[in-house]
Each structure stands twice: as C-alpha cells, then as structure tokens.
Amino acid sequence: MISNNISEFPRRHAAVRSGRFCTLHAAGVGVSAALRDVSAAGAFIETDHALHIDEAVVLSHPLAGAIRAQVVRVGRDGAALRFLAGEDAATFALASLCAGMTSAADHALNA
Numbered sequence: 001m002i003s004n005n006i007s008e009f010p011r012r013h014a015a016v017r018s019g020r021f022c023t024l025h026a027a028g029v030g031v032s033a034a035l036r037d038v039s040a041a042g043a044f045i046e047t048d049h050a051l052h053i054d055e056a057v058v059l060s061h062p063l064a065g066a067i068r069a070q071v072v073r074v075g076r077d078g079a080a081l082r083f084l085a086g087e088d089a090a091t092f093a094l095a096s097l098c099a100g101m102t103s104a105a106d107h108a109l110n111a
Contacts, residue, residue, distance in 0.1 A: 020096055025058040026051060035061065036078065038097065040090040042069065046078040057081065064095035 024033040024047060031049040038044075043059065051057070051071045059081060060066040067089060069081035083089035 020061060020063075020099060022062070023060040024049065025060065026055060030060075033059070033078070035059075035096060038093045040083075040093050042072070042080060042082040042089075043093075044078060044080050051079045061092070061096045061099070063099035064092050067092045 020035045022033050022035050022045065023030045024045060026049060029049075031047060033045040033047040033049070036044045036046050045059065051074055053071055053074060055071040057069050057071060058066050059069055068084045070084060071079050072082045073080035083092070
C-alpha cells in the first residue's frame, strides 16, 4: 500500500529542484525521467514508467553520471528514490545541480 503520510519519509538532507532530464534504467529498460528534486540521500523523478517499491534502478544523468538507487515511494507523477549506501551520492547530487545551474545561466546569457 502506498502511503500519503509524508512524516513516514522524513527529509534529513536539503533537496533542490533540478528539472534536468535523465534516463532511468529499470528492469533492463531505459526510460526517460525528469529529475525534480535531488539531495545527497536520494531524488524524486517524474516518469510515466510504472515503478515498484523496493525496485532496484540506475539513474543516469547526462553530465553527473550514473548512480544506483532503490524505489522507496511511488506516486501518480513519479517516484522517490533512495541512493544506495556506499555510492557517491553527494557528488552525484552536486554535479546534477551544477549542470542545471550552468544550463540556466547559458540560457539567460543567450536570451
């Protein structure tokens, strides 16, 4: 059963909106996903692909690389992922955020 009680999933790390498009590898299939929020602990991705709680996935970012994760919550518009222990999650989160800031700055300069 999917819980709507956000207190069951307390946030211990600050999350920042990214908006960067990624590829999610789940069950041997690569699907598009938009990285909505990212932190050192995990991310929320928007995708139309059906995901399941406890499913192992790999999130690939075009500039930050790839990281293994586990699906911890599923909603109508996407899923919450928890980055696996031992992965360099903080580096992935910072790289994806920096990539988003760089593309936003490039867009503003070219406008």
